[in-house]
Structures are given as structure tokens and as C-alpha cells.
Amino acid sequence: MDGIVGYGAYIPRNRIKVEEIAKVWGADAPSYKRGLMLEEKSVPSLDQDTITMSVEASKCALKRAGIDPSEIGAVYVGSESHPYAVKPSGTVLAEAIGATPEVHSADFEFACKAGTEGMYVALGLVRAGEIKYGLAVGADTSQGAPGDALEYSAAAGAAAFVFGKEKVVAKALETYSYMTDTPDFWRREYQYYPQHGGRFTGDPAYFKHIMGAAQGIMKKAGVQPSDLDYVIFHQPNGKFPFRVGKMLGFERSQIEPGWLVNRLGNTYSGSSPLGLTATFDISKPGDKILIVSYGSGAGSDAFIFEVTERIDEVRDLAPKTRDILDNNKKYIEYGVYAKFRQKIKMAE
Amino acid sequence: MRDVAVIGMGMTKWGELWEKSLRTIFVETALLALDDAGVNRIDSMYVGSMSSGVFVGQEHIASMLADYLGQNPIPSTRVETACASGGLALRLGWMEVASGISDVVLVGGVEKMTDVSGYEATYALSTAADQEYEGYHGITFPGLYALIARAHMEKYGTTREQLAMVAVKNHHNGSMNPLAQFPFKITVEAVLNSVMVADPLRILDCSPITDGAAAAIICPVEMAKEMGKPVIKIIGTGHATDSIALSSRKDITWLEATYQAAKQAYAMADKKPHDIDIIEVHDCFTIAEICVLEALGIVEKGKGGVAAEEGITSLEGKIPVNTSGGLKAKGHPVGATGVAQVVEIVKQLRGEAGDRQIKEARTGMTQNMGGSGGSTVVHIFERE
Numbered sequence: 001m002d003g004i005v006g007y008g009a010y011i012p013r014n015r016i017k018v019e020e021i022a023k024v025w026g027a028d029a030p031s032y033k034r035g036l037m038l039e040e041k042s043v044p045s046l047d048q049d050t051i052t053m054s055v056e057a058s059k060c061a062l063k064r065a066g067i068d069p070s071e072i073g074a075v076y077v078g079s080e081s082h083p084y085a086v087k088p089s090g091t092v093l094a095e096a097i098g099a100t101p102e103v104h105s106a107d108f109e110f111a112c113k114a115g116t117e118g119m120y121v122a123l124g125l126v127r128a129g130e131i132k133y134g135l136a137v138g139a140d141t142s143q144g145a146p147g148d149a150l151e152y153s154a155a156a157g158a159a160a161f162v163f164g165k166e167k168v169v170a171k172a173l174e175t176y177s178y179m180t181d182t183p184d185f186w187r188r189e190y191q192y193y194p195q196h197g198g199r200f201t202g203d204p205a206y207f208k209h210i211m212g213a214a215q216g217i218m219k220k221a222g223v224q225p226s227d228l229d230y231v232i233f234h235q236p237n238g239k240f241p242f243r244v245g246k247m248l249g250f251e252r253s254q255i256e257p258g259w260l261v262n263r264l265g266n267t268y269s270g271s272s273p274l275g276l277t278a279t280f281d282i283s284k285p286g287d288k289i290l291i292v293s294y295g296s297g298a299g300s301d302a303f304i305f306e307v308t309e310r311i312d313e314v315r316d317l318a319p320k321t322r323d324i325l326d327n328n329k330k331y332i333e334y335g336v337y338a339k340f341r342q343k344i345k346m347a348e
Numbered sequence: 349m350r351d352v353a354v355i356g357m358g359m360t361k362w363g364e365l366w367e368k369s370l371r372t373i374f375v376e377t378a379l380l381a382l383d384d385a386g387v388n389r390i391d392s393m394y395v396g397s398m399s400s401g402v403f404v405g406q407e408h409i410a411s412m413l414a415d416y417l418g419q420n421p422i423p424s425t426r427v428e429t430a431c432a433s434g435g436l437a438l439r440l441g442w443m444e445v446a447s448g449i450s451d452v453v454l455v456g457g458v459e460k461m462t463d464v465s466g467y468e469a470t471y472a473l474s475t476a477a478d479q480e481y482e483g484y485h486g487i488t489f490p491g492l493y494a495l496i497a498r499a500h501m502e503k504y505g506t507t508r509e510q511l512a513m514v515a516v517k518n519h520h521n522g523s524m525n526p527l528a529q530f531p532f533k534i535t536v537e538a539v540l541n542s543v544m545v546a547d548p549l550r551i552l553d554c555s556p557i558t559d560g561a562a563a564a565i566i567c568p569v570e571m572a573k574e575m576g577k578p579v580i581k582i583i584g585t586g587h588a589t590d591s592i593a594l595s596s597r598k599d600i601t602w603l604e605a606t607y608q609a610a611k612q613a614y615a616m617a618d619k620k621p622h623d624i625d626i627i628e629v630h631d632c633f634t635i636a637e638i639c640v641l642e643a644l645g646i647v648e649k650g651k652g653g654v655a656a657e658e659g660i661t662s663l664e665g666k667i668p669v670n671t672s673g674g675l676k677a678k679g680h681p682v683g684a685t686g687v688a689q690v691v692e693i694v695k696q697l698r699g700e701a702g703d704r705q706i707k708e709a710r711t712g713m714t715q716n717m718g719g720s721g722g723s724t725v726v727h728i729f730e731r732e
Contacts, residue, residue, distance in 0.1 A: 028543055028544060031542075031543045035543075197465075198465055198466060199364065199462075200364075200366060204366060
């Protein structure tokens, strides 16, 4: 059966705390921490971007997959922070991992759900028999305007998945996609920071689409929340995943293993995919996992995976997501953060 | 002059009504009022709206709303005096009926505030402050009311907890109002720990940004009696102004326009403050309710905070204030607020207020205020 053959994660080691950001803007850190359930977020270094993180995560996914990279027939990178406006991220990634030249590649963009879009298409091509293996990555060095609420969450990270029909660690039982034209968050050409519709990003956007996709896939698969072991929702802040989980009838314990946002931040296209890699790390054969992404604009992709016995063989072949998140951290101050995020205007 | 009665009222659920436009919100509400009154025509209409131009880019709404209500070519007038626009719409409608120019008049108010960001909404509201003497310095309404609150605390010893108690009371009342934007209870602790907006005011001291409308139908008392309607008479009305800049006032804790408008209304109605059974006041911020009760003569100068603490203004108190939940819990679509106060008083005097009904309420008052007190409209109503 088709599914995920290998998975990998990457998170930069720099962290900045909510207090450090709030201090600069004279904002109330405790209320952000309580209201958004955020403590700190990851920050990419100057030499890190969506492409470098995609390469790191993909290398880990290939270690777990144990396949010959030249057999990969498709390389997809989903991000809203592709380093180039024109020139693909996928070509660099495909070259770096040795998948060129017989390979199809595309860069996806759909706000925070670009990563699961690539997964959706890669899995579809595997199912159709067009390719033997497909690689899909969700990665972002998310932008949040200085002082905006988004600055407390916009983080960096990547998750990569190799799809195939043999040696799967997680069978893809069901897929479902749900979208409408809902402009809750956008960034126009030549704009550096995204804009958002404030509270409009909640009920008519995040909640409506995640509910729609989650209910749709569970109906299609004929399952209830209690039939699933774990669930991962897109994590724009700490609160939303728990709230939508409660609305759908999930327990906190089903959400917690893949809930990384309080110390990771929102990695946009990497957000729910990193929740999935963290959940694979702790899952047992037979576990059923639901993942529902969310991208502004707006839509959700949903997948139900069933973990196979191969998980025990591959789990330790590459760094586990929580280990990357919790270890080897380096805390930085706002000035260094501003430099790393190129918020300081340099002399020409 | 003819005696005037309110024979119909309408209000729909308030909140973030992203799926409805300004005209839809207004028309739905106006139709409810027309049904409630049971009239088959209106002769004229007045609509309170503070800033539809800034909020949704639409001016000339008096004609547009008459059109969408199917009432062209009747005369229709938009009224603006900041947050007191709705109250003033009622006063002008009352004048038209009392003078004999019209018999049946629709009085409404509407504001669509959540189609813009919080910053833009704050700016739109700030245009009700003095742009040359206040706006240029960057101050907006939370800051202006914070100055009033701080001065009241210094002068009269009003405490931070007393401010919180106003919000707690209004949310308690609002929890029984299904049309309120925030129909839930809060605690003093929650207010004291909520996000700071402008010291000493925190987010739970502030009324929200709201989409909503309210409408009432008025006609001569004689006509109301012929129709067999419960007669809620408008027995007093008053309207007064003050400097819109706080810096021009002798005492920023004293709302002179409220005092003057109330004086007119009491005189016309031949009532004293202690004759009033229930009041809806303009609690755009917790401190506002405290200052308003003092200016209305309901409590002594400086005792507004104590009134909340001692429960005088609670549902069970001597004089229940803001049984609807007030602006704090019910919401504050600025142009609609003054008319929504009338809706609540009419409900109470008719005995239709559900769980928050005040037994044997016969005389009610509304106080609707613009800006930091630069305009105020007061009405007194009585059930026959």
C-alpha cells in the first residue's frame, strides 16, 4: 500500500523568547504567553533559508527511507518564503540530494498549507503509478512584521516526506481537501511582510476550514475521533489547535504529541508537517494519525495515516523532532534576531 | 405639542457580523420594529450613524436605507453627534411627531465597525475627539477616559476594584441578554488581570467594537391607544453639549452636558432622580458609567464607584443600571447604541426582558453620550 517511506525534520537552533520581543515593543508578555500559549520561537541564521532547511530535512527523510535518491521522480517544496521570486527552490533541493535530472519539480505556495499540498500531489503521483518515489517538503522562514502579533509566532523549520509504495512506515488511508476563497491573510508582490484580517483569521478562516476538512475526511473514512490515536492541526498559536480539537471531539492527549508551537512558533508550511514528524517519533505500529493543515486564502488538506511495523526500524536513523526542538538551543536577543531576519537596513 | 409613545422596537444579535452589510443589518432590524409596531406605513425616518464613511466608505445612508427598507420617497435623515447619534435620532423623531409634522416615525441607528482593522476603527472613533487639541497629540478614547479615571481616583478615592465592578455587573446583566455581543459573566479578578490598554483602564474596562443596529417606531399617544398597543410614553427629553476637548473643561470628572440634558428631561417629565426605576447609561468605559450616574444625580458627586461596589446599581439594587448589559457586554455599534438603550427600556417597561426583568419597572431613563462627553441626549419613558 502507498504511503510515507521516510520522514525528516529540521529546526534552526536559534531561539528568541516572547519576553525579549515584547520588551522591545512595550507589549505585555504575560498576556501573549497566556493568550496565545507561546513561550519562544525558532529563528533562522543569516545563511539559512527555505532551501537549506529543506535539504536538511530531506536528508533525514532519505536516511529513514533508505532509498536511492535517483529513484525519486518528483521533488516538491511548499513554502511562502521561497528565497527567489523567480527560480525554483525545488531544483536546488533535487540537485543537493542527488535526484536530478530525471525528476519533476514544482514549488508550491498556499500560505501555511503549501507543505501538505506537495504531500498531496506526491502521494497522488505515486498512487497513479507515474513515479516510484516522490519527495515533498514543507518549509518556511516565516515573516512577521516588527511589532505585529505575528512577530511572536513567525518561526522557521522544515519537514520532509518521501512517498512510495514499498517499505512504507505509514500507510496513507485517506486524503481530503477543503477550500474556499477566504482572504484572511496575504502578502502582495514586492511586499516584505504579510497582512492579516485580525480576528477574521479565526472563525471564518482557520476554524471553518479545519473543521470542514477534519469532518470531511472522518466521514469519508468512516471514523470517529475516538478511532484515531493522534491528531495534528495547523499551529498558528498554542490555543487554536486545542480549541478546534475540542470542537471536533478530540482529547488533549491526542493533540499533545504533535503540538510543538509553544516552543517552536508557527513554521507556516512546516507547522503541521513538523507536528506529524514529532508524532511519528513516538507512535507504535498500528497507530492511526490524522493531520489537518491550514493555509490562508483559505483551505485545509487532511490525511489519515496508519503507522506500520517499520517505524521501529527507522525511528532512530535520524534526529527526532522533539530532540531537535529541545536540545542544542541558542537564545538570542532582539538585536541579533533583527540582524538574522534582515530587519536592519544596511548601508548600500 | 402632542404626547409621543414608542410602539415598536427591534434589535438583532450584535457582534462581528462579517456576512452582513450595513444596509442588511439595518433593514433586518427596522423590519423587526415595523412588525412589532404593527404599522403599515412610516411617514419619516431618522438614522443615527457616527462614521459610516470611515467604517465602510458609504455616506448618504439616510436615502440608501430608506430605499432598502422600501420606503422611498419618504423623508429620511441621518443624524450624527458621535456616539450619541442614536439618542439624538430619537429626539428629532420625537420633535417631528410632537409637532404634528408626522404621525409614524422610524428611529434607528446603525454602525458596521468590524470591516476595518482595530487600528482603523480606533482612528474612526478618535475623530469624535478634538482633532486639533487632542488628536494631534496622538491620544484616542481609551487614553482620554483613562485621564478621567485617574482624575476621579485621585479626587474621590475611587478604586481600581470599583471600576472593575461596573464591568462585572454589566456582564452579569448581559449574560441574560441573548442579543448581546458578549453574553457571559466575568469576575473582578479577570478585569484586574486583563490586558492593559491605557493605565488604569484594561481591556475589560472597555466596550467592544461591534456591528449592529437598533430601531424603534414612535407615534402620537392617541394613535397608539387606538391601535391597542402597550403605551410607553416619552415623558422627558434633553440634549446638551460641552467642549469636545477634555482640556477645555473645568473639571474632567464632571460631565456637564449629561447634567444639563438630564436637567431638561427631569423638568419636562416632572421627575426627580429617585423617581426613576431603571436606567441605561453610556458605559463606553467603566469610568464613564461612574461619572454619568453622578451627573444624572442618581448618586452624589464622587460616589459613582461606591454605587457599583455597594450593589445599588445591580439588578437587585435600588436603581438597576444597564440591565441590557450596557455597552460593555451588549456591544457598542456607536450610531446604534442610543436606540438600543430605548429598546431595552421598552422591553423592561413592557415586561418582556426575560431573566433580567425588573419587577414593576414603570419609569425608565436613557443617557447616550458622544465622545468624552461633548454631547449627551437623555430621555425619560413611562408606561401608562
